[in-house]
Amino acid sequence: MDGKDSKVLKVLAREYRSSAAAATEIINLQSIMNLPKGTEHFLTDIHGEYEQFNHVLKNGSGFVRKKIDEEFGNTISNKDKKSLATLIYYPEEKLEIVEREEENLEDWYKISLHRLVQMIKRVSSKYTRSKVRKALPGDFAYVIEELITEKAEIHDKEAYYNEIIHTIIRIGRAPQFIIALSQLIQCLVIDHLHIVGDIYDRGPGPHIIMDTLCAYHSVDVQWGNHDIVWMGAAGGHLACIANVVRMAAHYGNLATLEDGYGINLLPLATFAMETYQNVDCSAFSIRFNTDYNTKDLSLDTRMHKAIAVMQFKLEGQLLMRHPEFRMEDRMLLDRIDFDRGTVRMEDMAGNSVEYTMLDMGFPTIDPQDPYALTEEESKVMERLRQAFVKCEKLQRHVRFLYAKGGLYKIYNGNLLYHGCVPMNGDGSFMEVDICGKRYYGKALYDILEYYARRGYYAKEPAERALGQDIMWFIWSGKGSPVFGKEKMATFERYFIAEKETHEEKKNSYYRLLEKEETVDRILGEFGLHSREAHIVNGHVPVEQIHGESPVKCGGRLLIIDGGFSKAYQKKTGIAGYTLVCNSRGMSLAAHEPFESAGAVIEKESDLFSHWVEVESFPRRKLVSDTDVGQEIRERIYYLEELLEAYRDGTLMEEE
Template identity: 55%
Template structure:
């Protein structure tokens, strides 16, 4: 018996199921031919972004322009035939189709002629970006209402006279029946979908910037996206799961940066109970340490600033208590050094941390019982119950949390690259750091797999169960825990930064990963830990902003490590000197783009101002990468082998063909 026959007999049950999809030799053979053809197409373009931090306008613009890829396509087609201004208008039309259309229609004298010219140009761009895909895949990307027409126009040979007339008649009819606007929107949507095959978000969608919820809505509409959780994302996931500690952290962050819009407007969470509580308990208490960080004092009412300061202090005190409770019930976290409320000397107005006494700027904590400092007062408990109800009843937040769980994880291996937000915790001797779990020591990939499973049970385990409680506590640990793979530091000094004037207490020592990962041999060790051995494998990180203004480079360790946190968030731009990095990995190689600050959507639409970006190609392949070289190629090869076994089963009579005939239907 041949080897193939043995495999057929072994997998006969599966092959019978497969035969329902390919019921004849011809059907199976045709699919093999199709898949073999797909293998020789160029690899799809991957787009990497990280540390978005709620900056939705800059995110949407870079998503729309695909880090400059769409502008490149326009340049390829029209650099020698159109003036720069017209090329910029065409690119802006693709980015912001609705708004740009309205503006153009107010200024164009011969609208029909503009429609004809513009439709032709847009179809040329669409044809260029579609050229690397099969016709079937392009069809799947087409908007339903115009799918047939766009498909026809993309595959018309304009050199033939009959086809040229056919093409012109279609465009004339579109204009005549007043569907030109809708058709332009459909073509631009298709261009933006086809130009990027897969989007990777390497963590930290939330906090700092104004509207992370708008970014999440956009990601949910994207055709192909994966997310590597950042510590700020995991914090909001914990809040959605009902963790009071994560909720307190979310509110503390939002008030610290005076960013309540995403809480109240974005997610519809009612902060009135917190405002009433803060005004009652902290009305006659000093709140100077808890003033929000405000860039323009003149744009805020002093009464509003005072209220937010009181709310901030109220939630911060609750936060310190709740974090202490988690530390006490989870000794395996090894975070006893973060139990600080019981270390306050109210008489001396100081605290001892690590053997050093630090003066405190504030010791007025009316709800803290020095004999039982980590217990919430009855009023605080009631307040947190109300806030937890609001977070759990926010339909939009729950929808976003489920999306993060379904599309996300702690890491991803994709086409030879390892993506994770923070770090793979390491010791100073370059070994992987061990974490004690149920009597075992877990390191590297094994620990990340465990951590992800516990994070999932924090949201999905039965409410009230020990598994759910552990999961919620662990979500907090991933946010700020000692050497957490998402946080990557010894401690998060929230208490110290708020209450201790001495900056020496604010130090947050980084994990050894951030020292060793600059070495190529260490990056190779990490890649091998995740089963990646290609000479073209890389680690893609976010989390730690690259100080470009100081000469720091995003590409490290001989090209094995790429850090793409370049300051998307405005709060970090003075540190980085730029406004973010993004990465493009296409069939020719990998390039990284640095972006200047975004001037706003109105400026982009009115003045056709793109984000000024500088792209650096740092790895070019000798041969163009094909789908056969990717993860999809591996899956296609497996499918081809299965189909070949099905052919063997048909030809040896182990499975009968099922031809559709009139007899079969009787």
């Protein structure tokens, strides 16, 4: 036994103080290894659509309904199955309707409680009693355990369980018990949740989604470029802040910042109202939804233009600091001819072309020094910076993203990342210059994540500032794996009519991902050599409406962005894909557009559309086949060493 093993055994000996205790734990762990693996749920590109997100979370991408079908088969009607599913998803709201409309409420309680208990027995069957016990709600833990545990010593089991349920109803606790059971089913149906990037922007409720994730029982996050820019903004990076505010304005979601996070936008509003009062802002239209208050439209349009101009200035300053980013083509303010109303830039073929500007109302731009903020703009940006860094709720959410997230994750033999692994046209990995050194593949991901963490946590100001500049690069830089495009054509979409300038050419990865050698090269780069390994990513919407499939390379690579964001649903034809992986295989769920939670409750409908089976495992996967199984295997090894040390007297047992 070497020194490291000796230390491990001494630590274990404090927890298991006798050979009997160690032996009991070995038996317990070995039994866990032979249970079916837990169900994993993958979501990506949520983009602030909190109602749809919450519903998909509640219904487990249709998995709750699947379990209802398995448990009840043809013994209850399809109408009753829908009603039970709705109760599990929205117990409080469903109870309000039932208590108002149901004539024989006691019978309804009795039937519903029996069905919910049956569901809990089914969904908890793959877990140890200890794990289920930890998931039980405190107020009802003992009662639920009694109802779901078989008791051999009781002869008339039906009478015993009926009496428990009758008592719950008689003392007026049925509604609370139904809510507890429904929430427990939601918790047990999904063992672990993966968010494969882009929680923020476009939709109105990223703060609500983040609150939900912070309270979720088991989750990890792979940062998307929209998450990264918010993380940079939370750290106080001015260019990131400008991007976040501009996108909120563009999608009519300034209320997300003001009401959701309590960020004061009054300095920006006052500045925009005064500076852009008589300036043409028509190129900065607002893409608002039905909840948007149009009385704010004129002011929001001015705020939109004001922050966009500041963004272009701040990004120009950043790119002058970092010529190694090789993004000179994104510095366009100094290419404007203010007399002719044109801008000169390269077309897709690399030729220098002069384009007519759609908007020349720039009261704050000095043609001799176009990237300099005016004194008033500097004050606005400093006020915004203070608001972002002092927002406790935003800081809590961003710390959660750092604690639970990263740019990629390897989990149970699958590789998860948001965007792509940047590649050249010949299928080789693209090298990207980061701080004077060149990186590609996994090393590129690792170095960018390192700087992203330094951008928030570094104490030394220069190190922190560099990290934040690199976070902006991760957001929109050529070579960024979570952006994955040649350029972000924000300037062109506002100011140039010619559509060809709006194109954001994708990295070669997206053209090569159907090739088996590409997928093998990527998986091998991250240390995954099994033919059972998959890549799961999002970022680029899958256009099902045009016949595109999310299943690439024979099922070895899955792109599960199918349009959660309402802004993309006309383009994709659906309202998003999600992925479920359980002990029997992997399936994609395609979702219909989500109307509202109220409509689901009232109509007892669901936005789940249909399943696409990706892979059926040749044998049922067990806990022993997972990352958790590997950890348990290692723990069993040391426990057996501890047992041997007790038996041969190397360590002494406590009496």
